[in-house]
Amino acid sequence: MEQLIRTLIVDDELYSRDELKHLLGNFPAIQIVGEAESGQETIMKAIQLQPDVVFLDVEMPKMNGMSTAKALMELKKAPLVVFATAYPQFAVEAFRFNAVDYLLKPYDEGQLKETVNRIIKNRSTPTDAEVGKQSGKLAIETEGEIFYIEPKDILYIYRDDKWTRLITNNGEFETKIPLKELEVRLTTFGFFRIHKSFLVNLDYVTRLTPWFNGAYQLQIEGRKEMLSVSRNYVKALRTRLEI
Numbered sequence: 001m002e003q004l005i006r007t008l009i010v011d012d013e014l015y016s017r018d019e020l021k022h023l024l025g026n027f028p029a030i031q032i033v034g035e036a037e038s039g040q041e042t043i044m045k046a047i048q049l050q051p052d053v054v055f056l057d058v059e060m061p062k063m064n065g066m067s068t069a070k071a072l073m074e075l076k077k078a079p080l081v082v083f084a085t086a087y088p089q090f091a092v093e094a095f096r097f098n099a100v101d102y103l104l105k106p107y108d109e110g111q112l113k114e115t116v117n118r119i120i121k122n123r124s125t126p127t128d129a130e131v132g133k134q135s136g137k138l139a140i141e142t143e144g145e146i147f148y149i150e151p152k153d154i155l156y157i158y159r160d161d162k163w164t165r166l167i168t169n170n171g172e173f174e175t176k177i178p179l180k181e182l183e184v185r186l187t188t189f190g191f192f193r194i195h196k197s198f199l200v201n202l203d204y205v206t207r208l209t210p211w212f213n214g215a216y217q218l219q220i221e222g223r224k225e226m227l228s229v230s231r232n233y234v235k236a237l238r239t240r241l242e243i
Contacts (some may be wrong), residue, residue, distance in 0.1 A: 010057055010065075017183075025108065037060075038060060043071050066097070159178075
């Protein structure tokens with residue numbers, strides 16, 4: 001018996017999720033393991049449920065489908081992605097994320113059958129993402145160059161006006177990727193938000209010092225500067241550090 005294809009359906013509209021779930025129910029190989037209505041929820045459920053494929057809407061509030069796809073590609077077990085949307089203009093961009101297919105609403109049952117067959121074929125051979133991806137690395141484009149950075153080498157990340165700056169063991173890098181997106185992409189690598197503008201790699205935290213009004217200051221291994229920890233994050237940070 002063939003192994004079932006664990007499937008996560010993502011759309012901010014309940015009706016669209018229900019429609020796709022109903023149509024996919026016609027394919028015995030597909031097992032619906034969960035649903036999500038936002039990009040952030042998608043990443044969390046992808047980590048928890050380990051789906052083989054994600055049917056992903058493009059137009060969603062806050063974190064759209066493209067940003068979500070980027071984050072999914074950074075997971076240790078990256079799922080296949082099928083974009084499912086009412087907007088044809090994003091198709092070219094979608095395939096930059098190794099998308100298996102690009103389905104347009106309203107769904108055509110014949111095209112959906114082709115998509116499922118393509119997913120089955122992709123699961124039987126290594127995917128482009130598995131072959132071409134720098135395993136576990138974060139791609140940062142700076143001044144026309146792309147640097148591949150190991151998450152374990154990043155000490156901390158902070159937002160500076162329009163730029164996000166990464167402080168690493170091998171130097172400093174800047175990118176326009178929003179801090180929130182990097183937070184989602186690095187969830188599985190031990191990063192923690194200590195302030196609205198700062199993420200730190202918990203593996204490098206050496207000292208936590210009380211400051212004032214319930215806030216703390218944090219010391220990073222090998223760095224002289226002290227980072228401010230907002231009092232809103234102190235309790236959760238202490239819990240994480242003391243596990």
